[in-house]
Amino acid sequence: MPETPPKPRGPRLRELGLRIGELEAGATDSIVDVPGVRVGHVTVWRDEPDPPEGRGVARTGVTAVVPGALPLKAGVAVLNGMGELTGSHEIREWGVLGSPVYLTSTHAVGRVYDGAISLAVRDDPLVGVDKFLIPVVGECDDGWLSDARTVHVEREDVAAAVDGSTGWPFAEGAVGAGTGMSCLGWKGGIGSASRVAAGHTVGVLVLANFGAARQLTVAGVPVGRLLEQDGGREAAAGSCIVVVATDTPVAASSLERVARRVGLGLARTGSVAHNGSGEIFLAFSIDQDGQRLEGSELDPLFAATVEATEEAVLNALWAAPDVKGREGRVERGLPHDELLELLRERGAL
Numbered sequence: 001m002p003e004t005p006p007k008p009r010g011p012r013l014r015e016l017g018l019r020i021g022e023l024e025a026g027a028t029d030s031i032v033d034v035p036g037v038r039v040g041h042v043t044v045w046r047d048e049p050d051p052p053e054g055r056g057v058a059r060t061g062v063t064a065v066v067p068g069a070l071p072l073k074a075g076v077a078v079l080n081g082m083g084e085l086t087g088s089h090e091i092r093e094w095g096v097l098g099s100p101v102y103l104t105s106t107h108a109v110g111r112v113y114d115g116a117i118s119l120a121v122r123d124d125p126l127v128g129v130d131k132f133l134i135p136v137v138g139e140c141d142d143g144w145l146s147d148a149r150t151v152h153v154e155r156e157d158v159a160a161a162v163d164g165s166t167g168w169p170f171a172e173g174a175v176g177a178g179t180g181m182s183c184l185g186w187k188g189g190i191g192s193a194s195r196v197a198a199g200h201t202v203g204v205l206v207l208a209n210f211g212a213a214r215q216l217t218v219a220g221v222p223v224g225r226l227l228e229q230d231g232g233r234e235a236a237a238g239s240c241i242v243v244v245a246t247d248t249p250v251a252a253s254s255l256e257r258v259a260r261r262v263g264l265g266l267a268r269t270g271s272v273a274h275n276g277s278g279e280i281f282l283a284f285s286i287d288q289d290g291q292r293l294e295g296s297e298l299d300p301l302f303a304a305t306v307e308a309t310e311e312a313v314l315n316a317l318w319a320a321p322d323v324k325g326r327e328g329r330v331e332r333g334l335p336h337d338e339l340l341e342l343l344r345e346r347g348a349l
Helices: 088-094 104-124 153-165 250-259 262-269 295-319 335-344
Strands: 037-048 058-065 071-081 100-104 136-140 190-197 200-209 238-247 277-284
Touching: 037 153, 058 104, 058 200, 058 335, 071 088, 071 250, 071 262, 088 238, 088 250, 088 277, 100 104, 100 238, 104 136, 104 153, 136 238, 136 277, 190 295, 200 295, 238 250, 238 262, 238 295, 250 277, 250 295, 262 277, 262 295, 295 335
Parallel strands: 100 136, 238 277
Antiparallel strands: 037 058, 058 100, 071 277, 190 200, 200 238
């Protein structure tokens, strides 16, 4: 097995001429087009004997979406609830996001939660004294490639992800929380995209770990039924945690509505939200003071969310290389040449 994580593949699909939807992308076509938002990763890649001799094979990590100033108005929506997003009850009750959004593997939620508390105490002496925090941690199961009997993520990785967070470029694909994820029959992971609508920016980041190969759809082309798949995970159930950021002034109740539109973007890529899959979405706004949009004024924001979500999933697939994990299992990266040929044949590129 390789001793270090493989690098993401590029250039991105948009740079090759693929256009998803009708709206224009932001400057970097990523979530960090929303002012103040940063993204950081810590990737845990380890090859050791199985316990008790070693810690096993690790293909996992932590990804942090750091919004800048907190707290912020926020909303949460659930398409299928076979998953976890800690802090979601507080967001639904108060409409407020009080921490960065952390993404990781299913069995590492507690470890990341602990690390988030330690980081908050480090940065604010009032936390645990006059302030009390419920960190927001979302998870997907990477146990097909990573040995989930061991929690490979450390508490310190949480601070490292936040302290190392940046604007663009940040890595997509098999990195951070996305290191061991699979999506629509191929290697999945972290992907991001953005749209500009009605003078405002919407940015999306996905942790994509869902769907069956035959369902994969790219720009309306049913490529999942046309591409030859070489091995890989066959299970359709998985999860997808999605973070939506915007600079649009909206109420928390409207942000819940925005978050709900993520499901439409996932459906465009082939998701049907299988019974055993967890599709959980969070949206937040950095604009706390502007004139809030309401009613039909939200339509451009809805459209931007759908388009950016669809492209973010495709960016995760496009960036992810082949990854070999536990028990010699291999999840193949989406075949670039074959996909581009199919898209050209059908006029999508």
